[in-house]
Amino acid sequence: MAAGITKTGDEWRLSDVIQGVAIDSRLVKPGYIFVAIPGAISDGHAFVEDAINRGAVAIVGEHPLNLPVPYFQVESSRRAAAELSAAYYHYPSRDLVTIGVTGTNGKTSVVYWLTALVRAGGISAGMISSVVNDTGNRVRNSILTTPESPELQRQLWEMRQNGATHAVVEVSSHGIAQRRVDEIGWDLAVLTNITREHLDFHGTMENYVATKAKLFQRLPADSLGAVLNADNRYSDVVREGLVCPVVTYGLEAGDVRTEILEATAWGSRVRIDAGQGRPIEAQLNHPGQYNVYNLTAAVTAALALGVSPEVIQRVIPELPGVPGRMQVLQQPGQPTVIVDYAHTPDGLTQSLITVRKMVEGRVWLVFGARGGRDRGKRPEMGRVAATLADCVVLTADSPNDEEPDAIAEAIREGIDTVDPAKLIKIELDRARAIHWVVKEAQATDCVLITGRGPEPYQYFHGRRVVLKDSDVALDALGERVRKGADGVGIH
Ligand SMILES: CC(=O)N[C@H]1[C@@H](OP(=O)(O)OP(=O)(O)OC[C@H]2O[C@@H](n3ccc(=O)[nH]c3=O)[C@H](O)[C@@H]2O)O[C@H](CO)[C@@H](O)[C@@H]1O[C@H](C)C(=O)N[C@@H](C)C(=O)N[C@H](CCC(=O)O)C(=O)O
Numbered sequence: 156m157a158a159g160i161t162k163t164g165d166e167w168r169l170s171d172v173i174q175g176v177a178i179d180s181r182l183v184k185p186g187y188i189f190v191a192i193p194g195a196i197s198d199g200h201a202f203v204e205d206a207i208n209r210g211a212v213a214i215v216g217e218h219p220l221n222l223p224v225p226y227f228q229v230e231s232s233r234r235a236a237a238e239l240s241a242a243y244y245h246y247p248s249r250d251l252v253t254i255g256v257t258g259t260n261g262k263t264s265v266v267y268w269l270t271a272l273v274r275a276g277g278i279s280a281g282m283i284s285s286v287v288n289d290t291g292n293r294v295r296n297s298i299l300t301t302p303e304s305p306e307l308q309r310q311l312w313e314m315r316q317n318g319a320t321h322a323v324v325e326v327s328s329h330g331i332a333q334r335r336v337d338e339i340g341w342d343l344a345v346l347t348n349i350t351r352e353h354l355d356f357h358g359t360m361e362n363y364v365a366t367k368a369k370l371f372q373r374l375p376a377d378s379l380g381a382v383l384n385a386d387n388r389y390s391d392v393v394r395e396g397l398v399c400p401v402v403t404y405g406l407e408a409g410d411v412r413t414e415i416l417e418a419t420a421w422g423s424r425v426r427i428d429a430g431q432g433r434p435i436e437a438q439l440n441h442p443g444q445y446n447v448y449n450l451t452a453a454v455t456a457a458l459a460l461g462v463s464p465e466v467i468q469r470v471i472p473e474l475p476g477v478p479g480r481m482q483v484l485q486q487p488g489q490p491t492v493i494v495d496y497a498h499t500p501d502g503l504t505q506s507l508i509t510v511r512k513m514v515e516g517r518v519w520l521v522f523g524a525r526g527g528r529d530r531g532k533r534p535e536m537g538r539v540a541a542t543l544a545d546c547v548v549l550t551a552d553s554p555n556d557e558e559p560d561a562i563a564e565a566i567r568e569g570i571d572t573v574d575p576a577k578l579i580k581i582e583l584d585r586a587r588a589i590h591w592v593v594k595e596a597q598a599t600d601c602v603l604i605t606g607r608g609p610e611p612y613q614y615f616h617g618r619r620v621v622l623k624d625s626d627v628a629l630d631a632l633g634e635r636v637r638k639g640a641d642g643v644g645i646h
Pocket of ligand 1: 193
């Protein structure tokens, strides 16, 4: 035993001397273990001294080091961080039924809706999502979609302390690749869909799909199993070699099949047939076919968790909206403004198709693309915009370390291949762009603002600027309705 740590196989034992685990030296407090991770920008090993100065009592890393405190050299620091974090919090996932939800689009909605369904079924569940983390009696805004392993294990521990029996966790491909979720013994995993995304990080679609598939490969034969989207072509790849039970869902195929009985611009009446007894029939008050898929995924998972069809049917009409996902800002006699998170070619396609059905007039699209992310998707998003929107205004998303005009130029290339006339304006100041479009649009038009959803900040070379799309849009609508307006409602 050194510094209160022993390791047997993959299992670490930590004595009470250890006060926490950190992978960022700036978060180290006296009594912590610091795990040095070789990163893409900097190398955590360079911050070992900083960690020791802040009170780290042991260091874990991948390089040979000679240190004044106990040092554990491991093959993978990320794996060790997950193991140590789980050990520090006494392996909380072992006492929880853990449900991982992954996929390119729709993860957050499925996490929100599945949590609502299981809670309605009398199950005490915590939720980790890209918007908020809710551990039962405490809700915090999220920083990452899937937190780093020390934070993730802490949240699971807190859920258990709060009496939760289940945890619904949004799992990003970064979370899987960076081994943040390594020490969770999953009981159920759900795939929404896979389309192009994050190729800057994963390199190829093959790698991206293979990373997502890892979540499902970890499900043992006696787990509740995998819930896969039968209508998404990558589900077959994910399914290969699985030893766990598999349930599929879809609109065209699947063990659980949903039929849209009636679709309006604002929602769909659906019949969900799980092949057992009477089908569930209910009104989903969220627009678009993609939300019917999200619902079917959540319902299939809820059924696997034992929630009754009667409860599911009762709750569907009340399912909550996710902040910044198709958030409609409306005022009589003014253009409809919708804030959405769509940030992939497929997500943008779904949003535009849905919005098109909601309004009689033109669809204005205001968007950009995040810096430091998959560059290849930018012209593709330009093509989608020019194909499905009437008027496009390009602006900055969160450029990070890239130049916003260069990002806009890459999107413009895609627009030009379809119809250059659709590009009405490039205004890189996002607030100004939103104000301008809201002023120009007619009452029957829709202004769709995509890419950032509920995110509160833009980042410019490390500088943080406060900007929430819905706040700016409300301001802009307020300007239009100032004369005699009695407020703009959020739906
Ligand atoms: C692009 C990417 O994957 N970045 C992740 C990566 O960063 P990196 O390789 O650049 O790490 P680095 O900054 O070089 O630092 C290396 C190590 O030194 C540490 N450090 C750094 C500075 C210091 O003073 N002290 C210190 O100890 C860092 O904490 C880190 O452990 O490794 C870090 C440690 O694991 C992650 O925190 C970081 O996520 C950043 C914050 C991030 O923005 N990630 C995004 C892309 C992400 O994960 N997104 C997904 C969802 C995506 C989606 O669905 O759209 C998510 O789950 O949120």
